[in-house]
Amino acid sequence: MKEKDIYQLLNELDIEENRAEEMEVSEFDxxxxxxxxxxxxxxxxxxxxxxxxxxxxxxxxxxxxSALGIAFPAYAGNVPLxxxxxxxxxxxxxxxxxxxxxxxxxxxMAKESKGVKITINDAIYDxxxxxxxxxxxxxxxxxxxxxxxxxxxxxxxSGGSGSQHIxxxxxxxxxxxxxxxxxxxxxxxxxxxxxxxxSISIDGTEEKVKGNWNFSLSLQASDNEVQxxxxxxxxxxxxxxIDKITVTPMSFIVYYDQLVSKEVLDKWHGIDVExxxxxxxxxxxxxxxxxxxxxxxHMSWSxxxxxxxxxxxxxxxxxxxxxVEYTSENHGGVEITADGETKTIAIPTKEGKxxxxxxxxxxxxxxxx
Numbered sequence: 001m002k003e004k005d006i007y008q009l010l011n012e013l014d015i016e017e018n019r020a021e022e023m024e025v026s027e028f029d030x031x032x033x034x035x036x037x038x039x040x041x042x043x044x045x046x047x048x049x050x051x052x053x054x055x056x057x058x059x060x061x062x063x064x065x066s067a068l069g070i071a072f073p074a075y076a077g078n079v080p081l082x083x084x085x086x087x088x089x090x091x092x093x094x095x096x097x098x099x100x101x102x103x104x105x106x107x108x109m110a111k112e113s114k115g116v117k118i119t120i121n122d123a124i125y126d127x128x129x130x131x132x133x134x135x136x137x138x139x140x141x142x143x144x145x146x147x148x149x150x151x152x153x154x155x156x157x158s159g160g161s162g163s164q165h166i167x168x169x170x171x172x173x174x175x176x177x178x179x180x181x182x183x184x185x186x187x188x189x190x191x192x193x194x195x196x197x198x199s200i201s202i203d204g205t206e207e208k209v210k211g212n213w214n215f216s217l218s219l220q221a222s223d224n225e226v227q228x229x230x231x232x233x234x235x236x237x238x239x240x241x242i243d244k245i246t247v248t249p250m251s252f253i254v255y256y257d258q259l260v261s262k263e264v265l266d267k268w269h270g271i272d273v274e275x276x277x278x279x280x281x282x283x284x285x286x287x288x289x290x291x292x293x294x295x296x297x298h299m300s301w302s303x304x305x306x307x308x309x310x311x312x313x314x315x316x317x318x319x320x321x322x323x324v325e326y327t328s329e330n331h332g333g334v335e336i337t338a339d340g341e342t343k344t345i346a347i348p349t350k351e352g353k354x355x356x357x358x359x360x361x362x363x364x365x366x367x368x369x
């Protein structure tokens with residue numbers, strides 16, 4: 001079915017004038033309407049030379065809600081007006097999510113169980129990571145930072161990673177952000193996502209509220225431009241290669257590979273590579289890791305950074321390497337035997353002791369305009 005804009009949806013409603021009733025709406029509702037109208041009217045800029053993808057949109061149960069919904073949930077007038085939950089939860093820590101609200105889609109899907117209502121407010125998929133903001137209303141106090149027993153399940157992917165942030169904003173009221181990142185590097189235009197919450201742990205206690213809060217939605221990727229790079233550097237037996245950079249309207253994602261020589265692997269238990277980025281204008285970019293996949297000698301990683309300055313022409317990427325010895329204090333594992341017993345896995349002895357760090361030379365990338 002072809003997606004319809006707000007004006008088509010409203011024009012097709014069959015409403016008798018004498019049955020229409022006025023109702024009060026909160027500032028929260030008004031902000032949502034303004035945002036959705038702006039999204040519907042925004043003109044798409046044409047770009048050339050790089051791969052393009054469609055603008056962000058969300059589908060719930062087969063019904064497109066890329067325009068605004070007709071009915072507003074009751075919770076909207078009760079939860080304190082937060083506005084931009086992405087930015088609120090980051091609290092100025094990184095600035096990574098400063099522009100995510102503008103390009104997200106409004107969902108307003110609520111599920112209630114055992115006296116707790118969870119509502120997904122906004123959703124966005126940047127081509128790598130799915131991000132959902134949500135609000136919670138509870139009949140009982142869940143503590144300052146309750147723990148949500150559920151993760152984002154992105155269908156038809158080879159694996160994933162994610163994170164959660166939650167904050168109390170009123171009496172028995174909370175807002176949160178949950179993320180899920182695809183570990184594979186395929187370019188996927190849309191994803192089907194399930195979020196099954198089976199319990200909520202009350203902060204500061206061992207109590208749980210067990211219920212059934214299940215959500216299912218489909219998301220299309222936001223606009224993005226992909227630049228393939230394939231530039232790297234080798235130092236002290238560690239090779240770091242920048243594979244590609246994906247630029248979205250609100251962020252950019254750097255994909256990089258880590259290759260480690262046999263000599264380094266034989267000496268150290270753990271090898272970790274982090275990257276920091278600045279541009280030729282002097283801007284420094286905060287970033288969050290999306291996890292990785294691979295084998296001990298060859299790992300593939302990605303990291304999402306805050307919005308790229310449109311006037312930047314170069315990125316200066318600096319890899320930093322940390323070599324670590326595993327001990328019982330910083331590493332451990334168990335295996336389950338055939339009879340159900342657990343057995344501690346011994347840590348092999350290696351020459352490297354403690355930890356060592358070194359910074360690699362810069363990788364300078366010319367941005368394609």
